[in-house]
Structure formats: structure tokens, C-alpha cells
Amino acid sequence: xxxxxxxxxxxxxxxxxxGAALRxxxxxxxxxxxxxxxxxxxxxxxxxxxxxxxxxSWGRRGVAVAAVAALAAGLLVGRVxxxxxxxxxxxxxxxxxxxxxxxALLAAQQPPEASAAFASLIER
Amino acid sequence: MSRKAQPPDQxxxxxGGDETAQVTRVLAGDREAFGALVERYQxxxxxxxxxxxxxxxxxxxxxxxxxxxxxxxLEQYDPRRPFGPWLMRIVxxxxxxxxxxxxxxxxxxxxxxxVGGGPRPDREAERSALGxxxxxxLAELPERRRMAVTLFDVEGYSHAExxxxxxxxxxxxxxxxxxxxxxxRMLLAxxxxxx
Numbered sequence: 305x306x307x308x309x310x311x312x313x314x315x316x317x318x319x320x321x322x323g324a325a326l327r328x329x330x331x332x333x334x335x336x337x338x339x340x341x342x343x344x345x346x347x348x349x350x351x352x353x354x355x356x357x358x359x360x361s362w363g364r365r366g367v368a369v370a371a372v373a374a375l376a377a378g379l380l381v382g383r384v385x386x387x388x389x390x391x392x393x394x395x396x397x398x399x400x401x402x403x404x405x406x407x408a409l410l411a412a413q414q415p416p417e418a419s420a421a422f423a424s425l426i427e428r
Numbered sequence: 429m430s431r432k433a434q435p436p437d438q439x440x441x442x443x444g445g446d447e448t449a450q451v452t453r454v455l456a457g458d459r460e461a462f463g464a465l466v467e468r469y470q471x472x473x474x475x476x477x478x479x480x481x482x483x484x485x486x487x488x489x490x491x492x493x494x495x496x497x498x499x500x501x502l503e504q505y506d507p508r509r510p511f512g513p514w515l516m517r518i519v520x521x522x523x524x525x526x527x528x529x530x531x532x533x534x535x536x537x538x539x540x541x542x543v544g545g546g547p548r549p550d551r552e553a554e555r556s557a558l559g560x561x562x563x564x565x566l567a568e569l570p571e572r573r574r575m576a577v578t579l580f581d582v583e584g585y586s587h588a589e590x591x592x593x594x595x596x597x598x599x600x601x602x603x604x605x606x607x608x609x610x611x612x613r614m615l616l617a618x619x620x621x622x623x
Contacts, residue, residue: 316587319609323581325616328555329562330582332474335467338488342466342495346459349496 448507455502466495469512472583473519479578480523482567487523494522513589520575520593527571558616565615569608576601577608 332338453461473494478487498505498518505514566574575594579585580601587605591598 315606318584319581322577322609322612323584325558325562326566326578326582326612327475329559329566330475330478330578332471332478332484332488335470338470338474338491339463339466341488342470342492343459343463345492345496346462346499349499350457 447511451502451505451507451511454499462499469495469515472512473515475582476516476519476575476578477523479566479574479582480520480571481527482563486526490523490526491519493526494519497522510589513585513593516579516583516585517593517595524571561615562612565612569611572596573604573608573611576604577612580605581609 447465450461450465454465470491473491474484474487477490477494478484481487481490494515498515501518505511569577572594576590579590579593580587585593587598587601590601590605594601596604
């Protein structure tokens with residue numbers, strides 16, 4: 305080999321003879337069939353749904369099911385926690401003295417005076 | 429880095445602007461652009477894979493995997509940088525992964541078309557024998573050394589580019605190329621003397 309005597313690790317030139325010999329040894333087959341095989345795999349990969357799309361469709365269904373389940377659970381819990389009987393009037397208690405009872409305040413056509421509403425609460 | 433003498437495939441990777449446009453088209457889902465990119469780099473990718481794997485069919489499988497892997501990763505490619513080294517890194521990884529997956533190391537089969545058949549002219553026989561010898565010598569080198577010398581002397585990449593492809597320091601690339609060349613030349617010199 306002609307460049308053997310001047311070979312050092314700092315030699316940045318290609319050895320064209322060695323390169324040509326290696327190129328021949330490593331020579332691949334025809335390009336056409338290889339490219340066709342790669343493109344066939346490309347087509348197959350594009351025809352398949354993408355993993356993220358599949359997961360997204362599962363996710364959408366999952367969110368819908370979870371929303372329905374949460375609603376049903378909320379209704380169920382609400383039903384269980386609700387007091388057996390009673391009204392707002394019971395909750396506020398019976399009025400005493402001269403002020404109006406709370407039911408009267410709620411049923412009135414006109415909004416009550418603020419002082420009357422406060423009085424009914426303070427008297428409790 | 430000097431690149432005075434470029435192998436024929438080097439012309440393909442110097443068309444930077446054209447290549448960037450092609451990559452953009454591939455990203456947009458252009459099948460023909462992908463085909464053109466594969467056509468442009470197939471020989472180089474298959475040679476590099478063969479330098480790692482030895483067996484041409486296995487090398488082709490690795491190169492195919494690499495092209496499809498590159499397609500998936502194409503959004504990560506920086507168009508300001510040359511496409512060749514980026515692709516060759518994927519090819520080298522695909523070939524190395526495939527070799528690691530091989531349960532049993534197989535001896536590289538000899539090319540039946542070269543060793544078999546009837547009598548052939550002396551010159552052709554000599555070339556064939558040289559090829560066999562070189563193939564065996566290449567197979568005896570450590571994998572990284574094989575890749576380094578192939579990328580440098582066959583594909584014309586610079587030391588810096590090979591360092592990027594193989595993920596090793598540039599000085600190590602120089603050393604690998606140096607030792608690979610020395611070994612290959614020694615084996616070839618022996619063969620010439622025997623002949």
C-alpha cells in the first residue's frame with residue numbers, strides 16, 4: 305500500500321485504494337427491491353392506526369364513563385346524606401316575639417325589610 | 429476537516445438545501461419524497477450496516493429498520509445540520525442492536541457466487557480472492573473499528589462527523605481508523621506476498 309509508510313493517527317486523508325476495495329466487499333444488492341421493501345413497510349405503518357390515536361379513543365370513552373359514574377355516585381351520596389324530613393322553617397326554628405316567622409318572609413309578595421329579616425334571626 | 433477526495437455517494441449528501449426541502453416534504457407525509465431519500469442513502473446505509481453485521485441480508489434488514497426509525501424521529505432532525513451523519517447514527521445503532529440481539533454469533537457466509545461456479549479469468553479470480561480476504565480481515569476487526577474505517581475510507585465522512593455518528597471522541601475515531609487501516613493493510617500485504 306502506497307500510503308502505509310506515512311500513516312499516522314493524524315492523517316485526515318482518505319485511502320482511496322483501501323476505500324475502493326472495502327466498497328466492493330461491502331457492496332449491497334440492487335437498490336430497487338430494497339427501496340420497494342422500505343416503502344411497503346412505510347405504507348403498512350401508515351395504514352395502521354397510530355398508538356396515540358388508539359389511546360386517545362380509549363381515553364375519550366374512559367372520560368365519558370367516568371363522568372357518568374361520578375354523576376351517579378353524586379346522586380346516590382346526595383340521596384343518602386339528605387335529612388329525612390324538615391323544611392327551611394324547621395331549620396331556622398320557630399320565631400318568637402313580634403317578628404314575622406321565616407315562612408312568612410319567604411312567602412311574602414314584597415321583599416321584607418332588611419331589619420325584619422335580621423330581627424327574625426337575632427331573636428333566635 | 430479536509431474532504432478532498434469524495435466517493436461518489438458524497439455528492440448526494442452535499443446537496444443540503446435540496447435535502448432539507450425533501451425532509452420537509454417527508455414530514456408532510458410525501459411518500460415519493462421518502463422514497464427518494466431512501467434511494468439516495470440506501471447504498472451507504474446498507475454498507476455501514478454490513479460492516480457491522482457481515483451478513484448482507486441481515487444488514488439490509490437493519491438498514492430498513494433504520495430508515496423507518498429515522499422516519500419516526502424525523503421531527504427531531506435539525507435541518508441546519510447535514511442529514512447523512514444523523515441518518516448514519518441511526519443506521520449504526522440499528523445494526524448494533526441487531527447484532528446484540530443475535531443469540532449465537534454466526535460466521536459470515538462466503539458469497540456462493542464468488543467461490544463457486546466454473547473457471548473464471550485469472551484477474552477475476554484474483555479480485556474474488558482479495559474480496560474474500562478483505563471480508564475476513566474486516567470481520568476480525570472490533571465492531572467500532574470496522575464502522576470507523578468504513579465511514580472514513582468508504583463513505584468519506586470526516587473524523588468529527590464519525591465522532592458524532594458513533595458517539596465517541598474525535599481522537600478515538602482517529603485512533604480506530606489508524607488501527608483498522610494498519611491491520612487491513614497488513615493482511616492485504618501478506619496476501620499479496622503469498623500471491
